[in-house]
Amino acid sequence: MSKSNRFDPEAGKDYGRCRDCDLTLETREDAESHMHSSMQDDGRGGRASHSVSVLNPPRQARIDSEVRWAVSGALDDAVAQLERLLRDASEDEISSALSGYPDFRDAWEGFCDER
Numbered sequence: 001m002s003k004s005n006r007f008d009p010e011a012g013k014d015y016g017r018c019r020d021c022d023l024t025l026e027t028r029e030d031a032e033s034h035m036h037s038s039m040q041d042d043g044r045g046g047r048a049s050h051s052v053s054v055l056n057p058p059r060q061a062r063i064d065s066e067v068r069w070a071v072s073g074a075l076d077d078a079v080a081q082l083e084r085l086l087r088d089a090s091e092d093e094i095s096s097a098l099s100g101y102p103d104f105r106d107a108w109e110g111f112c113d114e115r
């Protein structure tokens, strides 16, 4: 079903490495298991695990990241266009017009909150 190998992880390269103890983690399951087993009190009343640098993400994670980037770019472009409407319409009128587009409305309202 895969279209191409563009997003495939690099063969023979480990999934990641622990930033805290430098342990090599072959697979995402190894990383999750290491984060789980290294969970301990953080000395500030909470709990924390070691953190992992992902060096060779799996195919789906690479695609997720590319799609997130495309969606985020579309939201930014839309907000920039909507900002131009402020010459002739209020923030609330524009928000109301976005009621059928919840992701765009959230991006718009986030932009308005920061103005």
Ligand SMILES: [Zn+2]
Pocket: 018, 019, 020, 021, 022, 023, 034, 038, 050, 051
């Ligand atoms: Zn570790």
